[in-house]
Amino acid sequence: MTLPSAVLQGVGVSVAPNEVTNHMLARVMETNDRWIRERSGIGIRFFVDPGTGSADLGVAAAQRALDDAGIASEDVDYLVCATMTPDHYFPGTGSLIQSRLGLAPLPAVDLRQQCAGFAYGLQMVDALIKSGAARTVLLVGTDVHSSLIPWSERSWEVLYGREEGPLDAEELEWNNRFRHLTVLFGDAAGAMVFQADSEAEGRGILGAALFADGDNMEILYVPGVGSAYRPFVSAEMIERGDAVPSMDGRSVFKLAVTHMPRVTREVLETSGYSLDDLDLLIMHQANLRINEAAQKFLKLPDEKVHNNIQKYGNTTSATLPLAFYEAREAGKAPEGSLVAFTALGAGLHYGSVLMRV
Ligand code: ACO
Numbered sequence: 001m002t003l004p005s006a007v008l009q010g011v012g013v014s015v016a017p018n019e020v021t022n023h024m025l026a027r028v029m030e031t032n033d034r035w036i037r038e039r040s041g042i043g044i045r046f047f048v049d050p051g052t053g054s055a056d057l058g059v060a061a062a063q064r065a066l067d068d069a070g071i072a073s074e075d076v077d078y079l080v081c082a083t084m085t086p087d088h089y090f091p092g093t094g095s096l097i098q099s100r101l102g103l104a105p106l107p108a109v110d111l112r113q114q115c116a117g118f119a120y121g122l123q124m125v126d127a128l129i130k131s132g133a134a135r136t137v138l139l140v141g142t143d144v145h146s147s148l149i150p151w152s153e154r155s156w157e158v159l160y161g162r163e164e165g166p167l168d169a170e171e172l173e174w175n176n177r178f179r180h181l182t183v184l185f186g187d188a189a190g191a192m193v194f195q196a197d198s199e200a201e202g203r204g205i206l207g208a209a210l211f212a213d214g215d216n217m218e219i220l221y222v223p224g225v226g227s228a229y230r231p232f233v234s235a236e237m238i239e240r241g242d243a244v245p246s247m248d249g250r251s252v253f254k255l256a257v258t259h260m261p262r263v264t265r266e267v268l269e270t271s272g273y274s275l276d277d278l279d280l281l282i283m284h285q286a287n288l289r290i291n292e293a294a295q296k297f298l299k300l301p302d303e304k305v306h307n308n309i310q311k312y313g314n315t316t317s318a319t320l321p322l323a324f325y326e327a328r329e330a331g332k333a334p335e336g337s338l339v340a341f342t343a344l345g346a347g348l349h350y351g352s353v354l355m356r357v
Helices: 033-040 054-069 093-100 114-131 153-159 169-177 214-219 235-240 249-270 288-298 316-329
Strands: 005-015 018-021 044-047 078-082 108-111 136-144 187-197 204-212 280-283 338-345 349-356
Touching (some): 005 054, 005 114, 033 288, 054 093, 054 187, 054 316, 078 093, 093 108, 093 136, 114 136, 114 204, 114 316, 114 338, 114 349, 136 316, 153 169, 187 204, 187 316, 204 249, 214 249, 249 338, 249 349, 280 288, 280 316
Parallel strands (some): 078 108, 280 338
Antiparallel strands (some): 005 187, 018 044, 204 349, 338 349
């Protein structure tokens, strides 16, 4: 018996409305355009207005993906949502998206694999469709990183030029403490719709090589806020900055350039393909320098890779669909092309998923 394939039917994206340049960031911390571009490749990113959560961006991307697919929302029978910035501690964002899209009650899950969340979601979509548990699955990756940025109201006003700077020394020092992090992120969502197809052998999601490595948890995590503490959250935790992610950027960088090429090769090999067969590599957009190094290790030409971190920063769960969406618009992912989606993020969680578009 041939199992049904999970075939991609549509893609949609939603990017936050407020463009923030590197020069604007220099109003609220000691940084500059050159440092940010040289170290990360990022030129601009977009932030939401306060009050817009990951569900709002996710709904917009999901609706566009359904429109792109030409699939009515009532046909969706499973929703998978990847986010590390849910609207609320609980419930997850999946049920908010279900409700705001006007979907009838259906199974909805949230995945918490951070920058690898969308890759894990692709494997889950494949398993749901192959097992017969679902026929039409909506996969959403959405993150509002600006909600994690610990700036004061005044810093935000100075950033957008609505109040005159400079900031006082204490505030500048606080903002500088997180500058290696806050320059990297942006807010966006991406979504894909998949349908079961029993006559599409060799198409759809073909395989996955996914891993978790908790031994390296402390190189990228939020030190405070959680059941490891009583109370779960306290004013002291927030004052210490323990509610803000902590990142040993160099260690993340080293592990990313090692694991991302390795898992890309692995998923190709275990699925019966070689690097020569690959038409397009979509990598998580954490740092352009990581992706350039991974591309070099794999000896892939520029036309087989698509990066867009320059325009959006790191949007965590949204990077894979956002980069794929733009690659497809640029003609790099026509029907029939073989695409690998490779990511690494906090956990560590990392891996690669192979798809025939
Ligand atoms: N502007 C100016 N100077 C800065 C900034 C900034 N924004 N940030 C840090 N610096 C300074 C530091 O203070 C330091 O100064 P010093 O030498 O006087 O002490 C110097 O620049 C070098 O700092 P490093 O942190 O060592 O910089 P590095 O070269 O490692 O680059 C970076 C930092 C860009 C973060 C890099 O390590 C990186 O990209 N790592 C991977 C990031 C990543 O993948 N994150 C995971 C995604 S997040 C997720 O999964 C949720």
